[in-house]
Amino acid sequence: MQPPADAIERAAQLSDALHAHGHRYYVLDAPTVPDAEYDRLFSALQALERAYPSLKTADSPTQRVGASPLTSFAQVTHQVPMLSIRTETDTSAEGAKAFDLRIRKELDIPPDAPPVDYAVELKFDGLAMSLRYEEGVLVCAATRGDGAVGEDVTANIRTVGQVPLRLPPGAPSVLEVRGEIYMARPDFERLNERQLQAGQKLFANPRNAAAGTVRQLDSGIASSRPLRFFAYSLALMQGRDVPPPARTHYDSLERLRGWGFPVCAWTRVVSGADGLVHFHNDVNAARDTLGFDIDGVVYKVNALDLQRQLGFVSREPRWAVAHKYPAQEALTTVEGIDIQVGRTGKLTPVAKLSPVFVGGVTVTNATLHNEDEARRKDVRVGDTVVVRRAGDVIPEIVSIVPERRPPGAEAFLMPRQCPVCHSVALRFEDEADYRCTGGLVCGAQRKEAITHFASRKAMDIEGLGDKLVELLVDTNRVKDLSDLYRLRAEDLARLPRMAEKSAQNVIHALEASKQAQLPRFLFGLGIRHVGEATAKALVRHFGGLDAIMDAPEEALLAVDDVGPVVALSLRTFFDQPSQRDMVRQLRELGLHWQESEPQASRESLALNGLTLVLTGTLPTLSRDEAKALLEAQGAKVAGSVSKKTSYVVAGAEAGSKLEKAQALGVAVLDEAGLMALLAGNP
Ligand code: IVH
Numbered sequence: 001m002q003p004p005a006d007a008i009e010r011a012a013q014l015s016d017a018l019h020a021h022g023h024r025y026y027v028l029d030a031p032t033v034p035d036a037e038y039d040r041l042f043s044a045l046q047a048l049e050r051a052y053p054s055l056k057t058a059d060s061p062t063q064r065v066g067a068s069p070l071t072s073f074a075q076v077t078h079q080v081p082m083l084s085i086r087t088e089t090d091t092s093a094e095g096a097k098a099f100d101l102r103i104r105k106e107l108d109i110p111p112d113a114p115p116v117d118y119a120v121e122l123k124f125d126g127l128a129m130s131l132r133y134e135e136g137v138l139v140c141a142a143t144r145g146d147g148a149v150g151e152d153v154t155a156n157i158r159t160v161g162q163v164p165l166r167l168p169p170g171a172p173s174v175l176e177v178r179g180e181i182y183m184a185r186p187d188f189e190r191l192n193e194r195q196l197q198a199g200q201k202l203f204a205n206p207r208n209a210a211a212g213t214v215r216q217l218d219s220g221i222a223s224s225r226p227l228r229f230f231a232y233s234l235a236l237m238q239g240r241d242v243p244p245p246a247r248t249h250y251d252s253l254e255r256l257r258g259w260g261f262p263v264c265a266w267t268r269v270v271s272g273a274d275g276l277v278h279f280h281n282d283v284n285a286a287r288d289t290l291g292f293d294i295d296g297v298v299y300k301v302n303a304l305d306l307q308r309q310l311g312f313v314s315r316e317p318r319w320a321v322a323h324k325y326p327a328q329e330a331l332t333t334v335e336g337i338d339i340q341v342g343r344t345g346k347l348t349p350v351a352k353l354s355p356v357f358v359g360g361v362t363v364t365n366a367t368l369h370n371e372d373e374a375r376r377k378d379v380r381v382g383d384t385v386v387v388r389r390a391g392d393v394i395p396e397i398v399s400i401v402p403e404r405r406p407p408g409a410e411a412f413l414m415p416r417q418c419p420v421c422h423s424v425a426l427r428f429e430d431e432a433d434y435r436c437t438g439g440l441v442c443g444a445q446r447k448e449a450i451t452h453f454a455s456r457k458a459m460d461i462e463g464l465g466d467k468l469v470e471l472l473v474d475t476n477r478v479k480d481l482s483d484l485y486r487l488r489a490e491d492l493a494r495l496p497r498m499a500e501k502s503a504q505n506v507i508h509a510l511e512a513s514k515q516a517q518l519p520r521f522l523f524g525l526g527i528r529h530v531g532e533a534t535a536k537a538l539v540r541h542f543g544g545l546d547a548i549m550d551a552p553e554e555a556l557l558a559v560d561d562v563g564p565v566v567a568l569s570l571r572t573f574f575d576q577p578s579q580r581d582m583v584r585q586l587r588e589l590g591l592h593w594q595e596s597e598p599q600a601s602r603e604s605l606a607l608n609g610l611t612l613v614l615t616g617t618l619p620t621l622s623r624d625e626a627k628a629l630l631e632a633q634g635a636k637v638a639g640s641v642s643k644k645t646s647y648v649v650a651g652a653e654a655g656s657k658l659e660k661a662q663a664l665g666v667a668v669l670d671e672a673g674l675m676a677l678l679a680g681n682p
Contacts (some may be wrong), residue, residue: 003052011055014045017165018061027262059137059165063158065581066219073151080176080235082130083147083315087323091360096276099299099321106310106318119249120279122266124230125293126210128181129157133175138168139609142400143214147315153214157181159223164260171259178259179231184292187226204399206293228292230260248302248426269302275561276323276443284325288393296324325360327399329388329533332356334381337368337412341420343435347526349414351376351385351397359389366395370432371414372437380409384642408576420444423579424572428529428565437569439526440481441578447473449526457532458524459513463506471495474581482585495516516544518593525579529569537561538570543598545583549574605634606680610646613638613661616654618671629678641666649674 003011003225021038025031031038042061049056056062088095103109103116128144141157142150157163160181167175183191185602186205192230195202203209213225234252237243246252259261270279276299283297301307302318310318336352349368356363361557366387368374379385379397389395402458414434418425423438436442440449454461464484472478477491487510492503522545532539541559542548548570556567573579599605614623621629626649627637641648641660648661649669661668670676 003048003053003055006602007048007057010673011045011048011052014041014048015060017041019164020272022061022064022161023164023260027164027260031295037641057137058139058158063165064161064223066159066221066223067155069218069219069220070155073153075145075149075151076140076152078130078142078147079132081147081315082128082144082150082178083312084315085299087296087322087324087341088314091324091326093277093280095323096280096299097273099323100273100276101348101640103301103310103319107306116306117248118270118272119253119278119302120268120270120276121232121298121300122230122264122283122290122294123296123298123324124180124182124232124264125207125295127207127214128156129153129179129181129214129229130235131157131163131177133167133171133177135173135351136169136171138163139167143381152216155219156216156222159219160227160229162229162262163305166199167259170241172237172242174236175234175238175259176236177231177256177261178235179229181214181227182206183208183213184224184228186291187228191225206211229262230264231256232263232267232298247678248304249300249307250302252304253279255334263341267414275473280323282514287325295323298322326358328359329386330356330358330363331384331401332363332385332387334379334385336381337374337379339415339416339419339441343437343445343448345418345439345442345445347414347425347434347436348420349412353385353387356387358387358395361389363387363389363395366397368397368412371427371434374412374414378411380405380412382406382409389483391579408584418442418444422580424577426569435528437528437572437576438578439573441576441582443479446480450478450481450484453524458520460520461506461513462509462641463502467539468495468498468506479583482589485514485586485591514556514590516591516593518595521545521591521593522548525573527569527573534561534566539596540599544595545593547598549580549583605632607677608634610635611638611644612636612647613641613648613657615648615657616651618649618651618674621671621674626674633678647673 018038018041019031021031021041026037036157042510045060046062049060049062064193088099090098100116104111107116109116125425130140130142130144130150132140132142138154138158140152141154141163142152143149153573158165171210181528183206185206188209189201191209192202203212209225210227213222213227216222231253233249234246234256242441243255246255248269250267253263254369268279270276280297283294287294297362299321301310307317307319312318332353333357335354338352340348342348342349348370351366353364353366368377368379377397377400382405386398386401386508387395388398407574414425414427416425417423418436418438421436421438421442421444423442425434425436426432436445438634439445440453442449447466447469450464450473451466453459454464454469469478472487472495475495487507489503489507492498492506493500495503519532519535519539522538523530523532537560538548551570553567553571556562556570557564575669607630612630614626614637618626630637638645641664643664643666645661645666646663647669648657649671650658650661651671658668
């Protein structure tokens, strides 16, 4: 049925509006209407086209959603062959100079003549596409193929928002534009996420994803995968409205931009070899922030008359060159998986690789981070792996090549022992890392552990800071904690930057520390999850060190503040002969402390059974301090007042809690009253 005139007009209006919004959204990245408005116009046009199918033209915005599947692609002979570019093999800055020299030589430009102008662009890592427009409408999108004959992938390319389906009035009646179809990194990652969830195969990289999408026979699938486009050359203009020829390549790109094609913002004109080198460096520095992959930059002689003069060698123009960067990914094999122990005892699996040159350096190691990461990547000794090193980033293993796995390769298992000191390695619930429990007995943790032992809240050994510890360990004067107490002032005075006086002071401080406080000593051992408060609670509960060292887990659990994690940590620590031996040696060297009667539990504490509520601001104690004092004597501190509350401690600006206490007849104390209670005379 022939559509009525108003339907034709309405469809044209909708189509114009959608083209304009689409250009602003996809190409300029500056939409002027909300997505919902675009969707509304789009549905309206779809409805009209359903009612009057003859309105559905090839350049209708509705065609971006994909057409019916094809059985094969038609072949397209390119009217202008699609060339390739020579690649400069020297990936250093010198490569750019070599190109400039060649150009000057070919053009017979004397050394003292002004520099040549170059249009410089990114070398997009996608696939080349030729777009043909007739009478302002996209009629064919073709792959490069062998350069002479490609494949007709128009249905798929129509789904790409950045490819204009229609040109503005005034564009030449026949136009061929060349450029790159690619997939942006974030889009690629989202696509792979979707593939994973749908149980479908993952794409190795954005280039493969783009190529796979362009070669989809079902353009419905293509429309669901976010491709993008950059124009990089104007191949042909014919027929009506052909403008006077541009003088430079850059001008021709500006024209393309004017007709609605996306031209990459990095495209610019530079002068001579220096300009090329600068551009190569600038792009290298920005490479990881581009949001899409490139595999180098492209230099093109800007003046079109010079391009004609330079001409071609076989299928490559003499006036252009691709200047790459050192590859960021390479294949190598895993020779072993080592475990590194950090200063704080963290165990990190590190893959030892056959040396491979990638990202400009030779890589021999790649971290596997932790057990979960290593399992997720399932890297095994003997595996062939893809290693990536981008910019200054630490090299990492991207993936393994499953088909190259040698038979019998065993899954990686995190060791349960520290490779340095053979102490037990533990991974606590909710933590990602295994940690060596050796602490002071572990060579890898020696410096960190001794510094902690000497620190103010632990043994408080003045003058024994991290610099001195570093020096003592590095010069092999201190191999373990007991060596500290064997130091003589003469040994110290011989160290660089150590005055005799300060050497003496350190020896005195060490001597003084032998008269220790048990909670500080226990905290100083650096047992994971045993902080100051827990150390105090343990000492209060057990009275002496031997009782703590020998307490079974159930007994440890009876201590306030000690849960299963702390109990496991303590038990593991003191079950190791090396730790017990260290304690024995320290005692032999004269370390001692006062021990007390065990206070088996809360029941024996003075304020056991009392519940207090704190409110308002006390004159000298903070709320945390008051709470700690009360809890240390077995009292409970609650948040709200009830009949069961023993006392309300009220400070300045006490509000409703004080009122409630008064209403219920609960006793009220001020700070002085609280102190009296704590001192045992309420
Ligand atoms: S110009 C006469 N410019 O590189 C030169 N090509 O071998 C024709 N490519 O697969 C190509 N970025 O798709 C040109 N800014 C750029 C490019 C670029 C990527 C690709 C192109 C083709 C290969 C050329």
